[in-house]
Amino acid sequence: MDKLLDIINEILETKGEEKIASLTDEMSLRDHIGLDSLDLAELTAVIEAEFGIDVFESGIVNTIGEVVTKLELTQ
Amino acid sequence: MLTGASKGLGIEIAKSIVENGWNVIAINRSESEELKGLQNKYKEQVRIIQFNLENTSLIKETIFKKELGFKFPIHGLINNAAFAYDDIVTNINLEHLQKMYHVNVFSPFVLTKYVIRNMLMHKIKGSIIHLSSVSVHTGYKGLSMYASTKGALEAFSKNTGREWGQRGIRSNCLVAGFMETGMSSTLDESQKNRIYNRTSMKEPTSKKSVADTIKFLLSDGACSITGQNIFVDSGTI
Numbered sequence: 161m162d163k164l165l166d167i168i169n170e171i172l173e174t175k176g177e178e179k180i181a182s183l184t185d186e187m188s189l190r191d192h193i194g195l196d197s198l199d200l201a202e203l204t205a206v207i208e209a210e211f212g213i214d215v216f217e218s219g220i221v222n223t224i225g226e227v228v229t230k231l232e233l234t235q
Numbered sequence: 236m237l238t239g240a241s242k243g244l245g246i247e248i249a250k251s252i253v254e255n256g257w258n259v260i261a262i263n264r265s266e267s268e269e270l271k272g273l274q275n276k277y278k279e280q281v282r283i284i285q286f287n288l289e290n291t292s293l294i295k296e297t298i299f300k301k302e303l304g305f306k307f308p309i310h311g312l313i314n315n316a317a318f319a320y321d322d323i324v325t326n327i328n329l330e331h332l333q334k335m336y337h338v339n340v341f342s343p344f345v346l347t348k349y350v351i352r353n354m355l356m357h358k359i360k361g362s363i364i365h366l367s368s369v370s371v372h373t374g375y376k377g378l379s380m381y382a383s384t385k386g387a388l389e390a391f392s393k394n395t396g397r398e399w400g401q402r403g404i405r406s407n408c409l410v411a412g413f414m415e416t417g418m419s420s421t422l423d424e425s426q427k428n429r430i431y432n433r434t435s436m437k438e439p440t441s442k443k444s445v446a447d448t449i450k451f452l453l454s455d456g457a458c459s460i461t462g463q464n465i466f467v468d469s470g471t472i
């Protein structure tokens with residue numbers, strides 16, 4: 161979870177937006193965190209390099225909880 | 236990353252890139268003497284990956300995972316490999332057509348997918364270049380199927396440029412005229428002359444001119460050029 165928070169904060173930082181303090185499962189990547197489709201592409205690429213899993217490959221992922229599930233499921 | 240670097244225009248592009256001090260990852264089926272020679276001369280700068288671009292579904296696993304790894308930064312992609320299945324429309328052979336679409340269209344799309352992801356991860360304002368052909372814009376008998384693969388790349392490139400412009404990632408097509416390479420070697424002299432007569436300069440397009448324009452499109456000098464078709468074609472009319 162910490163690693164994921166770092167990754168998301170890095171993306172927010174390059175966008176010039178405020179970092180977030182912590183992640184919860186219910187947080188929506190788009191609505192709460194404010195990532196658009198291009199940001200999500202970047203997130204996918206970084207997560208894949210880090211965890212070896214393409215989280216968005218098999219369908220749309222909306223929340224942090226869904227990302228975490230995908231990463232844990234295959235770990 | 237350059238596909239089809241083993242011969243023809245590709246080897247010319249590879250030379251132009253390494254002579255400029257950049258590195259090249261050459262993706263082709265065979266390792267030609269010329270490409271090996273270039274690797275011997277510029278050891279650190281040339282990496283060859285043997286891969287058959289008919290196998291579109293293996294691109295991610297083989298090229299990006301096994302060979303390079305996702306952490307390897309890529310600054311440019313040149314989709315140059317292609318082959319021309321030429322025949323008149325009434326003779327279309329679906330199998331040949333599908334094979335050509337894999338090499339000329341689907342693999343360039345998938346390579347673009349992973350190269351853009353790579354650029355995003357490394358925060359690189361990269362440049363993507365697809366090789367197109369004047370046959371998209373000026374019809375030739377027997378080239379409808381081949382030209383359609385290049386038309387697909389032109390449309391893909393324009394929209395890719397639009398989509399990724401805000402991240403500084405550029406996409407352009409280099410629309411080449413007829414060059415003297417293996418691809419055009421099946422044409423006889425009179426066919427070639429007829430093609431060259433349809434150009435302002437009445438001569439084949441220089442591979443060096445195409446390669447140098449690609450080098451420019453890769454460079455920072457081209458940082459405001461995206462979504463364009465750049466014609467290097469001896470002034471085809």
Ligand SMILES: NC(=O)c1ccc[n+]([C@@H]2O[C@H](COP(=O)([O-])OP(=O)(O)OC[C@H]3O[C@@H](n4cnc5c(N)ncnc54)[C@H](OP(=O)(O)O)[C@@H]3O)[C@@H](O)[C@H]2O)c1
Nearest residue numbers: 239241242243244264265288316317366368413414416418
């Ligand atoms: N020649 C012309 O008049 C002309 C005009 C306009 C545009 N173009 C375009 O310019 C580009 C270069 O063409 P060229 O004339 O240099 O052609 P070429 O001499 O036939 O070279 C084609 C290159 O593509 C590679 N290639 C072909 N099939 C492949 C496959 N299945 N997997 C991996 N690599 C493959 C070949 O390498 P291996 O055989 O080692 O795999 C070779 O390096 C092409 O996109 C072509 O459409 C050419």
